[in-house]
Amino acid sequence: xxxxxxxxxxxxxxxxxxxxxxxxxxxxxxxxxxxxxxxxxxxxxxxxxxxxxxxxxxxxxxxxxxxxxxxxxxxxxxxxxxxxxxxxxxxxxxxxxxxxxxxxxxxxxxxxxxxxxxxxxxxxxxxxxxxxxxx
Amino acid sequence: xxxxxxxxxxxxxxxxxxxxxxxxxxxxxxxxxxxxxxxxxxxxxxxxxxxxxxxxxxxxxxxxxxxxxxxxxxxxxxxxxxxxxxxxxxxxxxxxxxxxxxxxxxxxxxxxxxxxxxxxxxxxxxxxxxxxx
Numbered sequence: 001x002x003x004x005x006x007x008x009x010x011x012x013x014x015x016x017x018x019x020x021x022x023x024x025x026x027x028x029x030x031x032x033x034x035x036x037x038x039x040x041x042x043x044x045x046x047x048x049x050x051x052x053x054x055x056x057x058x059x060x061x062x063x064x065x066x067x068x069x070x071x072x073x074x075x076x077x078x079x080x081x082x083x084x085x086x087x088x089x090x091x092x093x094x095x096x097x098x099x100x101x102x103x104x105x106x107x108x109x110x111x112x113x114x115x116x117x118x119x120x121x122x123x124x125x126x127x128x129x130x131x132x133x134x135x
Numbered sequence: 136x137x138x139x140x141x142x143x144x145x146x147x148x149x150x151x152x153x154x155x156x157x158x159x160x161x162x163x164x165x166x167x168x169x170x171x172x173x174x175x176x177x178x179x180x181x182x183x184x185x186x187x188x189x190x191x192x193x194x195x196x197x198x199x200x201x202x203x204x205x206x207x208x209x210x211x212x213x214x215x216x217x218x219x220x221x222x223x224x225x226x227x228x229x230x231x232x233x234x235x236x237x238x239x240x241x242x243x244x245x246x247x248x249x250x251x252x253x254x255x256x257x258x259x260x261x262x263x264x265x266x267x268x
Contacts, residue, residue, distance in 0.1 A: 023164040030157050030183070045183040047164065061184070 014087035014110040017117060021085050021095065022047055022054050024118050028125065029058060029081065036135045053086040083125070095121055099128035148220035148244050151227055151251065155218050156183065156190035158252050162259070163194055163214075189219025216259070220244075229255055233262040 026047060033043060042061035047054060058081035084096040088107070095106040104124045108117045129135050163181050184191040194214035217230045221241070229240040238258045242251045 019164070023161060026164055027157065027161055030160060034153055034157075039185070041187070043185050045160075047181040049179045051178075061186075 010091050010110070011087070014091060014093055017093050017108065017110045017114065018054060018085050018087055020114055021093070021118065021121055022056065025056055025083060025085075025121060025125065028122055029056070032129065032135065033058065038134050053084055056083040056085075057081065093117075095124075097121075097124055097128060099125065100132045100134075102128040102131045104128060144224040144244070145220070148224040148227060151242070151244055151248065152189055152218050152220055154248060155227070155229065155252065155255060156185075156192065159192050159216055159218070159255070159259075162256065163192065189217060192216045192218070227251075229258075231255075231258055231262060233259070234266040236262045236265050238262055 026045065029045060033039060033045070039060055044057075044059045044061055046057045046059070048057070057079040059079055079098075080100050082096075082098045085093065087093050087110075091110040093108045093110055095108060097104045097106070104127075106120055106124055108120065110117075160181075160183055178196065180193075180195045182191070182193045182195070184193070192215070196213060213234060215230075215232045218227065220227050225244055227242045227244060229242060231238045231240070238261075240254055240258055242254065
């Protein structure tokens with residue numbers, strides 16, 4: 001019984017960290033994209049929850065005829081940025097970051113302070129975006 | 136001179152739009168993504184689209200009867216918010232659709248940011264309350 005309670009607490013801590021990372025990463029990406037105008041005309045920033053994982057994607061949208069009509073705007077086949085966040089066992093959260101082909105993987109301890117974990121993720125993303133030469 | 140004034144107005148309107156889009160995204164991620172708000176089961180998608188005319192922020196639960204096999208979207212988005220400046224750049228139009236409930240706000244760019252954000256958040260919250268009933 002005690003084991004079950006502890007396991008549930010661990011799950012909750014990891015879940016909370018996952019949600020915090022999503023909110024902070026999305027906010028960070030939105031700021032960076034707007035600040036540095038990484039897109040040319042249109043873009044799309046998506047958060048998907050698929051099973052136990054959360055996926056954050058940044059895509060550029062192409063407008064063939066340059067019309068205002070959304071129907072003419074198509075998503076590029078690839079995600080320019082893709083960040084996957086999922087909880088592992090034992091209080092760990094795995095973060096896979098792919099920024100335009102530059103990759104980093106982080107395994108975070110959910111028991112560390114949120115600030116430390118968030119810094120790790122944001123710094124990793126920042127370094128990868130810098131590698132692309134967009135900022 | 137006239138061009139300078141127009142550019143300034145445009146910059147103010149765009150900056151407020153951007154701020155609203157960001158605040159709304161945060162609101163989605165913190166509040167709407169909680170399991171309890173819209174009763175999604177296991178899957179959902181939150182999208183921010185930037186087009187020439189403004190930002191679309193969309194919350195869409197996925198129909199996940201068979202996970203990983205058939206992730207069909209529900210035809211109507213449960214929540215869709217559009218933020219765009221009006222032609223004169225003196226005001227911003229925010230259209231909010233939550234389920235079948237709709238609200239449209241016209242915000243004055245010269246009002247305080249906090250006041251405008253509050254108006255939008257209050258409107259969303261009241262639509263969510265109606266949706267939940």
